[in-house]
Amino acid sequence: MNSILLLALIPLVPLLAVPAILVTAQRPNLREAASLLTGLLLFGLVATLLGQVDLQAPPTLVLAEPLPGLSLALSPEPLGMLFALVASFLWPVTTLYAIGYMRAHHEDNQTRFYVAFAASIAATMGIALSANMLTLFVFYELLTLATYPLVTHAGDAAARRGGRVYLGLLLSTSIAFLLLAMVWTWQLTGTLTFTAGGVFSESVDPTILSVLLVLYVFGTGKAAMMPFHRWLPAAMVAPTPVSALLHAVAVVKAGVFTVLKVVIYLFGIDRIEQLAVADWLAALAALTILLASLVAMTSDNLKARLAYSTVSQLGYITLGAMLGVAAGVVGGGMHIVMHAFGKITLFFCAGAIMVAAHKTRVSELDGLGRRMPLTMLAFLIGSLSIVGLPPFGGTWSKWLLVQGTLDTGMWLLTATLLISSLLNIMYLVVIPVRGFFAKPASDAEGLQEAPIASLLAIGVAVLGCIVLFFSPDPIYQLMNGVFR
Amino acid sequence: MSLVDHLPVLVVIIPLMAGPLCVLVERPLAAWGLALAAAWLSFAAAVALAAQVNGTGVISYELGGWAPPWGIEYRIDTLGSYVLLIVTGIAALVMVAAKESVASEVPEAKVARFYAALMLAFAGLVGIVATGDAFNVFVFLEISSLASYALISMGRDRRALTSAFDYLVMGTIGATFILIGIGFLYMMTGTLNMQDLAARLPEVWDTRTVRAGFAFLTVGIGLKLAMFPLHLWLPNAYTYAPSVVTAFLAATATKVAVYVLLRFMLDIFGIDFALGRMPFEYILLPVGVIGILSASLVAIYQVEVKRLLAYSSIAQIGYMLLGIGLASTTGVTGAILHLFNHALMKGALFLALAAIAYRLRSTSLQDLTGLGRRMPWTMFAIVIGGLSLIGVPATVGFVSKWYLVLAALEQGLWPVALLILLGSLLAVVYVWKLVEAAYLTEPRDDVAVQEAPLSMLIPLWVLVIANVYFGVNTEVSVGLARQAAAVLTGGAG
Numbered sequence: 001m002n003s004i005l006l007l008a009l010i011p012l013v014p015l016l017a018v019p020a021i022l023v024t025a026q027r028p029n030l031r032e033a034a035s036l037l038t039g040l041l042l043f044g045l046v047a048t049l050l051g052q053v054d055l056q057a058p059p060t061l062v063l064a065e066p067l068p069g070l071s072l073a074l075s076p077e078p079l080g081m082l083f084a085l086v087a088s089f090l091w092p093v094t095t096l097y098a099i100g101y102m103r104a105h106h107e108d109n110q111t112r113f114y115v116a117f118a119a120s121i122a123a124t125m126g127i128a129l130s131a132n133m134l135t136l137f138v139f140y141e142l143l144t145l146a147t148y149p150l151v152t153h154a155g156d157a158a159a160r161r162g163g164r165v166y167l168g169l170l171l172s173t174s175i176a177f178l179l180l181a182m183v184w185t186w187q188l189t190g191t192l193t194f195t196a197g198g199v200f201s202e203s204v205d206p207t208i209l210s211v212l213l214v215l216y217v218f219g220t221g222k223a224a225m226m227p228f229h230r231w232l233p234a235a236m237v238a239p240t241p242v243s244a245l246l247h248a249v250a251v252v253k254a255g256v257f258t259v260l261k262v263v264i265y266l267f268g269i270d271r272i273e274q275l276a277v278a279d280w281l282a283a284l285a286a287l288t289i290l291l292a293s294l295v296a297m298t299s300d301n302l303k304a305r306l307a308y309s310t311v312s313q314l315g316y317i318t319l320g321a322m323l324g325v326a327a328g329v330v331g332g333g334m335h336i337v338m339h340a341f342g343k344i345t346l347f348f349c350a351g352a353i354m355v356a357a358h359k360t361r362v363s364e365l366d367g368l369g370r371r372m373p374l375t376m377l378a379f380l381i382g383s384l385s386i387v388g389l390p391p392f393g394g395t396w397s398k399w400l401l402v403q404g405t406l407d408t409g410m411w412l413l414t415a416t417l418l419i420s421s422l423l424n425i426m427y428l429v430v431i432p433v434r435g436f437f438a439k440p441a442s443d444a445e446g447l448q449e450a451p452i453a454s455l456l457a458i459g460v461a462v463l464g465c466i467v468l469f470f471s472p473d474p475i476y477q478l479m480n481g482v483f484r
Numbered sequence: 485m486s487l488v489d490h491l492p493v494l495v496v497i498i499p500l501m502a503g504p505l506c507v508l509v510e511r512p513l514a515a516w517g518l519a520l521a522a523a524w525l526s527f528a529a530a531v532a533l534a535a536q537v538n539g540t541g542v543i544s545y546e547l548g549g550w551a552p553p554w555g556i557e558y559r560i561d562t563l564g565s566y567v568l569l570i571v572t573g574i575a576a577l578v579m580v581a582a583k584e585s586v587a588s589e590v591p592e593a594k595v596a597r598f599y600a601a602l603m604l605a606f607a608g609l610v611g612i613v614a615t616g617d618a619f620n621v622f623v624f625l626e627i628s629s630l631a632s633y634a635l636i637s638m639g640r641d642r643r644a645l646t647s648a649f650d651y652l653v654m655g656t657i658g659a660t661f662i663l664i665g666i667g668f669l670y671m672m673t674g675t676l677n678m679q680d681l682a683a684r685l686p687e688v689w690d691t692r693t694v695r696a697g698f699a700f701l702t703v704g705i706g707l708k709l710a711m712f713p714l715h716l717w718l719p720n721a722y723t724y725a726p727s728v729v730t731a732f733l734a735a736t737a738t739k740v741a742v743y744v745l746l747r748f749m750l751d752i753f754g755i756d757f758a759l760g761r762m763p764f765e766y767i768l769l770p771v772g773v774i775g776i777l778s779a780s781l782v783a784i785y786q787v788e789v790k791r792l793l794a795y796s797s798i799a800q801i802g803y804m805l806l807g808i809g810l811a812s813t814t815g816v817t818g819a820i821l822h823l824f825n826h827a828l829m830k831g832a833l834f835l836a837l838a839a840i841a842y843r844l845r846s847t848s849l850q851d852l853t854g855l856g857r858r859m860p861w862t863m864f865a866i867v868i869g870g871l872s873l874i875g876v877p878a879t880v881g882f883v884s885k886w887y888l889v890l891a892a893l894e895q896g897l898w899p900v901a902l903l904i905l906l907g908s909l910l911a912v913v914y915v916w917k918l919v920e921a922a923y924l925t926e927p928r929d930d931v932a933v934q935e936a937p938l939s940m941l942i943p944l945w946v947l948v949i950a951n952v953y954f955g956v957n958t959e960v961s962v963g964l965a966r967q968a969a970a971v972l973t974g975g976a977g
Contacts, residue, residue, distance in 0.1 A: 064956045066878075067886060068966075072956070138877040145876070152924055160924045167916065172909045175875070180905055183889045184898075 006049040007061040007074045010084065010129060011139075013042045014091075014122040018115050025111040032099045035114050039092030042121070046088045050081050055481050060131050070192060072138060075131035077194065078481035079264065079333055083257050084128035086340050087250050091121050093460050097348055098241035100451030104355045105239070113153060113239070119146040124250040127257065133182050133192040133266065136258060137174070140222070144170045147251055150242045151235050158237050165234035170221045173228050178219025181212050185266065194261060196482075198268025209267070210277035216262045217281055222255025223318055224311045226288040233307040240351030243303060248310055248343035253336050256317040260332055263321040264482055273324030279410070282322035286416040289315035293423040300361050302350045305427060306343070312420065313339045313386065316401055319417075325407045326483055331400030333479040334472070338385065338393040341464040345382030346428070348458045349375050352450030365431060367440025371448045376435040378458045383428035385465040387421050393468030396476070488532070492545040492558040495529040495568060496611045498522050499575075503603035512595035516583050519599040523579040526610065527572040534565040544616070552616070553677035559616030563820065563968035567613045567743045570827045574735040575606050577831065577943040582728045584937050585838045588845075589640050589726045598638055602732070605631035609740045618666050618752070619676045621744060625662065625708070628740075629655045632733060636725040647720035654707055654717040661704030668697030669752075682752050689757055698762055701748050709741030711805060712775030715798045722794035727838030727847075730790060734797055735831035739823050742804050750808070750816070750972040759811045768809030773903050775802030780910035784917070789840075789847045792914055793833055796873060799907060800826045803888060806904070810891045816969035817962070818887030824961050825872075825880035828954065832947035833869040836862050839936035839944060852918065854927025859935050863922045865948045870915035872951045875908045879955040883962065 017038035024030040053059070053076050060075040076084075095117075102110055123146050126139030144167065152163035186192055188208070189199045200209060221228045235247050263272055272278045289312045296308035313335070320332030352375045353359050357368060369376040385392035388399075398417065405413040449455060468475070487494075502522035506515040537543060537560055545558040560568070582602075590598050608628025612621050633655070637648035670676055672693050673684040688694050703714070710718040722730045749758040758764040776799045783795035800822065807819030837847050839862045844851050856863045872879035885908060892901040935941070954961050 066883060066956050066958050068962065134877075141877050145871070149923075155924055160920060163924070164916070164920075168912070171874075171912050175908045175912075176902070176905045179885075180889065180898075180901055183886060183901070184893055187890055187893045 003049065003053050003059045004061050006045055006053075007059065007076065007129060010042065010045050010049065011074070011122050011125040013038055013045060014118045014125065017118040021111060021114045021118065028103075028110070031111065031114060032095070035095045035118065036092055036099075038118070039088070039095050042125075043085075043088040043092065046081070046084045049076060050085065055081065063135075067134075069190070070134050070186070071132070072135045073131035074126070074129040074135065076129055077265075078478050079257070079260060080128045080130070082333060082475065082478055083253060083336060084125055086337050087121065087124050087128065087253070090245055090249055090340060090344055090461075093457050094241050094245040094344070096460075097244065097351070097454045097457030098239075100453030100455075100457075101241055101351050101355055102239065104451050104454075109153065112149060116146055116149045117242070117245075120150065120246055120250060122146075124254060127254045130194075132194060133185065133262075136261065137178060137182060140178075140254065140258065141171070141174060143251060143254060144174070144222075147235075147242070147246055150246065151238045153239055153242070154237060162234040162237035166231045169228055169231040173219055173221035176219070177215045181215035181219055184212060184215075194265035196265065196268075198271050199266055200268075200271065206275060209271065210275055213267065213272070213275060213277055213281065216266075217259060217318065220255050220258045220262075222251055223259050224252060224255060224288075224314045225284065225318055226291060226311075229288065229292065229311045232311055233304050236301075236303040236307050240303070240347060240354060243307075244344050244347035244351065247307070248347050249340045252310055252314055253340060256314050256321070256332070256336065259318055259321050260329065264329060269324050269326065269329060272322065273408075275324075278322045278324055282319050282410070282413060285315045285319035285322060286413055288312065289319070289416055289420050290423075293420055293427065297423065297427040300363055302353070302360055302362050302365070302431075303347075305362060306346055306350060309346075309386070309424070309428060310343060313343070316398075316417070316420075319413065320401050320404055323404045323408050323410075323413075325404050327400050327407055328404030329482070330476070330479045331397050331404050333482075334400060334475055335397035337475055338397040338468060341461055341468060342382045342385035342392070342394055345378055345458060345461040345465060346386070348454065348461060349379040349382065352454050352458065355454070356448050356450045362431060366434050366438035369432065369436035370440065372450070373447075374455060375450055375458065376432045378462045379435070380429070380432035381462050381465055383424070383432065386428060387424040391469045392465045393472065394465075395469060396472045488536075490545075491529050491533050491536070492543055492560050492614055493547065495526050495533065495572065496607055496614050498526045498529070499603045499610065500607035503600045503607065506596050506600040506603060510596045512587065512592060515596040515599040516579075516586070519582070519603055520579045522603060523572065523575045523606065526606075527576040530565070530568040530572040533560055534569050537562060537565040553675050553680040556620055557616040557677055557679075558614050559678065560614060561968070562964060562971065563743070563746065564613050566820070566824065566964045566968055567739065568610065570739060570824055571606075571609050571613065571736045574827055574831050575732065577946055578728055578732045578735075578835065580943040581731075581835055581838060581940040584939055585728045585842050586726065588842050589728075590638055594638060598635070598726075601631045601634045601638075602729070604628070605635060605732075605737075609736055612740050613743055616678045617676055618669065618678055618681060622659065622663050622666060625744075626659055628737070629659060629708075632729075632737065635729045635733075636721050638729075639724040639726050641724045643720070644724035647717075647724045651717040651721045654714075658704045658707030658714075661700045661707070663704075665697045665699075665701035665704060668693050668700065672697075678747070678752055682754060685753060685757070689761060695762065698753060698758070702764075702767070705741060705745045705748065709738050709745060710798055710801055712771055712779065712798060712802060715775070715779070715801075718798060719791050719794040722797070723788060723791045727834070727841045731831060731834035731838055734793070734834050735827040738797065738801055739827050742801070742819070742823050746808065746816075746820070746972060755811065755973055765809045765811050768805045769900065772802045772804075772806030772809055773900065775799060775805065776907040777903065777910070780907055780914070783914045784910065786914075787849045789849055789852065789918065790834075790837055792849075792917075793830065793837070796911065796914065797826075797830060799911075800830070800873075803884065803904070803907070806900070807888050807891065810888075810895060810897075810900075811973070812891055812894060813966070813969050813973045814887055814894055815891035816973055817966045818884055818891050820965040820968055821887055821961060822884035824965065825884045825954070828880055828947055828951050829869050829872045832865060832944060832951060833873070835940065835944045835947065836865045836869065839940045842940065843933050843936060849917065849921050852921040853925040854922070855933070856923035857927055858933045861941055862936050862944070865944050866922070867919060868948050868951060870918060872955070874911045874915055877955075878952060880951050880961070881955070883955055883958050
């Protein structure tokens, strides 16, 4: 198939699922089959595109030209392909999981749920393939809006509150900072196209560049840098499949992806290395990592703990981007993938526990391993991968990030990463350990696992964590492509 | 001369004649039919004119065959044809929706006179734009204003009467100021033709009379366009007028006032005088910024949706003034673009409110509860219109914000750029109040409400789609705005 056609189809296919879902609204089996099939089709398309396109001389598809000289355009590049690949692979997996979860949980408005889900994926694909900052911004905002109905799915007072924080923080940071930074960049350089090595000429004042970098990083609220991280825990009012795919993979990764794109293709990492403000931002990322870990330790609500763990893990990627060295950026890019598989496993498990055992608090999970051995085992593997222990995927990205901090000689950052790993053990790994070895609070009632569809999805995610340890090379090579 | 040569005057004459005819036919349905036909014919004429201007340049039409500057000249340039398109297009769409809405809000005996007044208001607005004569502007302004006072007073609520009276007082002061200003200019130059005025004014720039005339005109036009702090008449007038009138006026009347401001300040006085010799930008920038922020803040606390949107309109006018005050081609482009874009947004939003008022007989925030399920199409239109108001990408609002922020940054005024964006954030708050009320609360059980009739939904959705279409494909809107701005600012950067 023609690459241009593929580029057009990738954001379009999830959108095509919308009418299919609406038509089959009355027949849940067909509706979910439609979702699942589109997911598989989408992954197939992304994989095909990756297989046939020459990423060093990528084709560009111009969708429209809303402003003179500024177009909405799609163009594949290594980092974007990586992101698209992860999101499109995990979408059908999450759909599989959602089928079990949503039915067992007797959720209302399931059709709206699947429609908004498909729209969110379409926006994510747009972000991944965007050829310039304007396109990225457009899809970034659409993603915020498309996920809003998912966050407020329950429709009660708590959902309304969560939705307000979610939308308020994401929209206001992006409008006040990101848009400003973007218009400013356009005014300075006359281009917003992602260009290898950056777009700013040597003559641009470093002070202005520093201000711009700060605006870009804080403007990308989805990267959840403190103090603009509050939306992520607030989003946990959403049903668990949403938290799993969108708030562990698509939305948050869209944030750090944007930061990486800006660093690599608007500033160029050499420029980043020269800017003193990047060091400060790296320090702030380190602070985010530690503080979020501490908050996670004190959260008894399982999903809130996972959310803060995500905030902390996103800090890794922002930190990697701000180092201004190749290892940091490559490590950051790989961490998008590794963390995605690890964290989605954890969320899947949290949802499974909620559905099967009706427990949402960490303190209630003692001894649950006897009732839900498979789920707890998966939880263990997911947490170990996030900690960065072999034989799980998280090892490699953490390795590269540590190497990046060593390359810059900022040993405090190295220390932060290592301390954070220890903290991870204390607040994540402890859960399955107590699940297996602590004495249950109530009498165990025998085996009571999650719905089979959900278990299948968990299995796929766990398998991903393991496979990524043994063959990280394709991803590493792909990520390295950004510097070729 | 063929009919085509008379287009500049036909666009005005058609609605002007339709007015009295509406009274004569008396039957509501016939009056509506006449008004509808007149609005669409006028729109067709405006489209033809725009094509003609685009092809052959400025059109000059001598009324009664008297050559200017002695006779009255009708003059249509790029800016004029652009505003004509907006006004007639909105009028044509609003007329489609008017039938049901007016039937439910205006007593049957008054309907024919209602359409007559609406046609006169429309003719006045079109006339202001078409004419090339300063005194003619005043005449048409009075025609449209007097008709608007009558229209507003026909609102269902008795408070419509006092708000029409307030508007009458403020509007008359404004019109008088404009008249005095024009009088001063006539005194110094002996001409009323706009081109002639523009040519003769530089000789007498440094006289106190011309400066006083400039001041009178600024304040007079400021009153008409509800420039902060001269906006006090607007919220009540928009809230209590019949829904269709609000939709029509919100999308056209203030736009025409902005047009008059542009025409007088940048065209007749010229940018060198207005911004060089008079401290125009030091008035417009602060007034614009304060208007944006204060009106948006007030909008947040409104419980009546029409009033909320009325305050939002005042804020949007602030954006246009700001764009003019930035005094660059980009800034004026942003202002003219926002004039077009805001007409699309507010036209859509107020038409949606008309649909809600038609079904619920109320547009207060608490009555919107759960309406997302009861009137899905209408509410979704409000969501898209609201997103456009915020300036979310892929809507027209984004394009105008882009130009305004860019213009501010070009001048190195980054605090202004930040304030423009802050205005967007305030818009998020008041728009989201509507969304939460409509989608995140349970529907009230006591009223059975269904979707609005198709005759209202179709014009509404035409506007909504235009909001998205012109947000993605800006060839026409930006192209024309840029062309007009380049002429007004003398091509200066």
